[in-house]
Each structure stands twice: as structure tokens, then as C-alpha cells.
Amino acid sequence: MQKLALNGGSKTIDGPLAKWPVFDEQDEKALLDVLHSGKWWLYAYGGGPRPDGRVTDDMGQVERFEREFAAAHYVKHAFGVTSGTDALEIALRACDIGPGDEVITTGYTFIATSSAILSVCALPVYVDIHPETYNIDPARIEEAITPKTRAILVVHFGGELCDMDAIMAIARKHNLVVIEDACQAAGAIIRGNQAAGSIGDVGTFSFQASKVMSSGEGGVATTQNDALAEKLWGYRNCGRIKTGVWYEHHASGTNCRMTEWQGAILRGQLRRLPAQCELRRQNYEAFAAKIRGIPGLKLRTLHPEGTQRCLSVIVTRFTGEGWDGVHRNDFVKALQAEGVPISIGYGWANYMNPLFLNIQQTMGHRAFAFGVDKFPDFRQYAERCPYTERACNSEATFMLHDVFLTDAAGIGKLADAFAKVYECRAQIPRTS
Numbered sequence: 381m382q383k384l385a386l387n388g389g390s391k392t393i394d395g396p397l398a399k400w401p402v403f404d405e406q407d408e409k410a411l412l413d414v415l416h417s418g419k420w421w422l423y424a425y426g427g428g429p430r431p432d433g434r435v436t437d438d439m440g441q442v443e444r445f446e447r448e449f450a451a452a453h454y455v456k457h458a459f460g461v462t463s464g465t466d467a468l469e470i471a472l473r474a475c476d477i478g479p480g481d482e483v484i485t486t487g488y489t490f491i492a493t494s495s496a497i498l499s500v501c502a503l504p505v506y507v508d509i510h511p512e513t514y515n516i517d518p519a520r521i522e523e524a525i526t527p528k529t530r531a532i533l534v535v536h537f538g539g540e541l542c543d544m545d546a547i548m549a550i551a552r553k554h555n556l557v558v559i560e561d562a563c564q565a566a567g568a569i570i571r572g573n574q575a576a577g578s579i580g581d582v583g584t585f586s587f588q589a590s591k592v593m594s595s596g597e598g599g600v601a602t603t604q605n606d607a608l609a610e611k612l613w614g615y616r617n618c619g620r621i622k623t624g625v626w627y628e629h630h631a632s633g634t635n636c637r638m639t640e641w642q643g644a645i646l647r648g649q650l651r652r653l654p655a656q657c658e659l660r661r662q663n664y665e666a667f668a669a670k671i672r673g674i675p676g677l678k679l680r681t682l683h684p685e686g687t688q689r690c691l692s693v694i695v696t697r698f699t700g701e702g703w704d705g706v707h708r709n710d711f712v713k714a715l716q717a718e719g720v721p722i723s724i725g726y727g728w729a730n731y732m733n734p735l736f737l738n739i740q741q742t743m744g745h746r747a748f749a750f751g752v753d754k755f756p757d758f759r760q761y762a763e764r765c766p767y768t769e770r771a772c773n774s775e776a777t778f779m780l781h782d783v784f785l786t787d788a789a790g791i792g793k794l795a796d797a798f799a800k801v802y803e804c805r806a807q808i809p810r811t812s
């Protein structure tokens with residue numbers, strides 16, 4: 381019997397399985413070109429009023445990137461911003477979501493999904509995830525709709541599209557706005573030409589360091605709708621309008637414009653995306669085949685019509701069956717000791733953060749600004765979202781996309797580590 385690395389045995393994986401982030405001389409040149417141009421910001425180019433009043437048709441890196449990103453995602457408009465959080469905030473503002481409104485969403489996501497809703501003084505209403513896909517369960521949405529519901533903010537968690545057919549049908553029936561939080565889903569496409577961020581009213585993407593395309597920080601807001609495009613453009617640009625002049629402001633906007641540095645880097649990231657998606661898919665399938673025989677481990681169910689998979693988070697569901705009482709947390713610790721870059725992911729749902737649990741104490745005096753006398757008790761969602769709770773507390777494990785840019789030998793080592801931990805389960809300390 382082998383000895384677990386956790387208990388002093390040798391590690392299965394020594395060192396990173398793949399290089400990340402990926403870049404080459406073309407990226408280096410693109411950055412140097414921006415440097416030497418002296419034009420480091422979006423307003424050095426055309427596409428709206430400029431401080432010097434000049435009108436120009438020049439296109440910088442951001443605008444070129446926006447066009448390329450939109451084309452790759454089958455969407456008409458894309459606007460480069462400074463983060464996914466900003467993209468969400470301007471999306472909600474452009475859709476006129478505000479005080480007194482309720483936004484249906486998922487608790488199984490990064491906090492920005494929820495905090496963006498609060499930032500426009502609307503309230504999140506949480507619907508449970510589907511137990512196998514981990515995306516919002518459309519079958520549970522209608523029961524959460526009230527006369528105050530204005531929008532559904534879906535999250536394509538881990539780069540897998542939600543059931544958008546069902547969600548759009550509900551939205552049409554109840555006249556609701558749909559915002560897609562596609563921050564984890566760049567490049568995710570179903571049916572050949574329906575991409576994340578192209579189906580709802582507005583889509584939002586993040587290029588923060590952990591994402592499949594990264595410029596360190598960054599984001600994009602997308603839409604098919606020309607009127608919403610004008611609004612997104614304006615909210616990003618201090619409330620300006622394209623036909624106005626520099627110091628003319630029509631809306632209470634913000635400044636979250638992407639820089640030329642980010643645009644230059646992201647063009648390279650986008651160029652590599654399809655090949656990286658394909659490599660991850662192949663490695664994912666190989667990994668799935670190798671761990672199939674291990675009891676108590678399931679991979680989440682993927683969208684049945686996915687034609688380009690993003691796989692930004694590779695999710696294993698640890699059911700515990702056949703593991704003789706080992707808890708998910710101890711399983712993950714044993715794998716980490718073997719050198720597997722794995723985590724428990726979201727250890728609690730958005731609504732279980734102190735932000736929401738203490739909202740009466742910290743923000744109670746501002747409840748009127750949200751159109752309510754008193755904030756709801758967000759603890760209620762722990763009972764209303766049992767599958768979200770299970771994923772957080774005892775089931776989910778996350779591996780990030782870069783691990784799956786490895787080669788066949790890397791996938792072999794990964795699967796060996798899982799098999800070893802299962803074989804040696806009796807040695808795993810029970811701490812949880």
C-alpha cells in the first residue's frame with residue numbers, strides 16, 4: 381500500500397502541470413507598440429468626443445479588441461471595461477434596474493454578482509442551483525417572481541452555459557430583463573453560434589487573473605441591442621454621448637474604460653482562446669474517462685449542446701459514497717498534498733457572507749434607499765437553496781482551467797493522484 385503525501389509519502393505531482401498565463405513575442409511587440417505610440421488610453425482614438433475636440437476614425441487596441449471579441453461571441457456590441465464587476469454594474473444601470481427592484485440570481489457565484497445588484501440599490505433574490513449542472517435551476521425561477529422582480533441575472537458558472545432557452549422563455553412571459561454574468565465563460569458556445577453573453581439583454585465578462593483570458597484585470601459588456609449599447613457606452617464614459625462634446629454629460633456614469641495595454645494583451649489572449657478551449661475539452665474528456673471507476677466522484681453535467689467548451693472551472697462532485705466517511709474537505713487536503721491544484725471552491729454561498737448576514741446592522745439605516753422598510757433575512761436562503769448549500773458545504777471541488785492545458789502525461793498524473801487518494805482513503809485524517 382502506498383503512503384499518502386499528507387502522511388509523509390512521496391508526492392504524485394511535483395510542480396505545475398502547464399504554463400499559465402500564455403504569451404509570446406507578438407504580445408511583447410503589441411505592448412511595446414502601445415508604449416511607443418504614446419497613446420495609452422481609449423480616448424487617444426476615435427469613437428466619441430475627445431478632449432481636444434478632434435474627430436478621428438483611428439482605431440486603437442481596445443476598439444480592435446472589442447470588435448474581435450464581439451465577432452468571436454456572435455454579438456453585435458462589446459465594450460471594454462476595467463473589470464467584470466464594473467461590467468455588471470453598468471449592465472444593471474443600462475437596464476434601468478434600481479431602488480425597489482428585485483433581481484433573481486444564484487448564490488453559487490463570486491460575490492460581485494450580488495454586490496453589483498446592491499450597488500444599484502436593488503435586492504438579490506436567490507434561486508437554487510440544479511444539483512447536477514450547478515447553474516441556476518430554471519424550474520425554480522417562477523416561484524421566486526414577485527411584482528417587484530425586474531431581472532434575472534444568470535451566471536454561467538465555470539464556463540458552462542445555463543439553460544438559456546428556459547430562462548429566456550420565463551423572462552419573455554414575465555417581461556423581465558436577462559443579464560448574463562459570463563465572467564467565467566469567455567469562449568463558451570452552444571449550437572455552433574450561440575455564445576455566452578449573446579443571448580440575454582446584456583452579457584458581462586471578466587479578464588481578471590484567474591480567467592481563461594486575462595489582462596490581470598479587465599472586463600467587457602456585450603449586447604445585441606443598439607439602444608442598450610448606447611447606454612453601456614455612456615455609463616462607461618462618465619455619462620457622455622457619442623455625438624456630444626467632452627464636458628457634456630447626460631447620465632450619471634462612471635469611468636471604467638479599458639486601457640490600451642489591456643486591449644493589446646487581450647487581443648493575443650482571444651487569438652489563442654479557441655485552441656485552448658479545444659485542448660481543455662480533450663484533456664477533460666481524458667480525465668473523465670480515467671476517474672470514471674473511482675466511486676463517489678462525479679463530474680458536473682455539461683450543457684448537452686456545447687460546441688466550444690470554456691471549462692474555466694473543472695468541477696468534481698464528491699458524493700462520499702464508498703469513501704468510508706471521508707469528508708470532501710479532507711479529500712481535498714489529501715489531493716493538495718499530492719500536488720493537485722484543487723480547492724473546495726466557494727466555501728459558502730453569497731447570501732451567507734457577513735455582507736448579507738449582518739445587513740440589518742451595517743446597512744439597515746439605508747433600507748429606504750432600496751425601496752424597503754427592512755432588509756430581508758438572507759439566512760432564509762440556506763433553507764431555500766439546499767443544493768447550493770450542499771455544493772458549498774460538502775460536495776464541490778474546483779480545479780482551474782490552466783491545469784487542463786497540460787498534456788497526456790499531466791492528465792495521467794492528475795488521475796493517478798485521485799486514484800491514489802481513493803486507494804489510501806483509510807489513511808486520510810478525518811478532521812471535518
Ligand SMILES: Cc1ncc(COP(=O)(O)O)c(C=O)c1O
Nearest residue numbers: 463464465490492493563586588
Ligand atoms: C461569476 C463572476 N462574476 C463576476 C466576477 C467579477 O469579475 P472581476 O473580478 O473582473 O471584477 C467574477 C470574477 O472574479 C466572477 O467569477
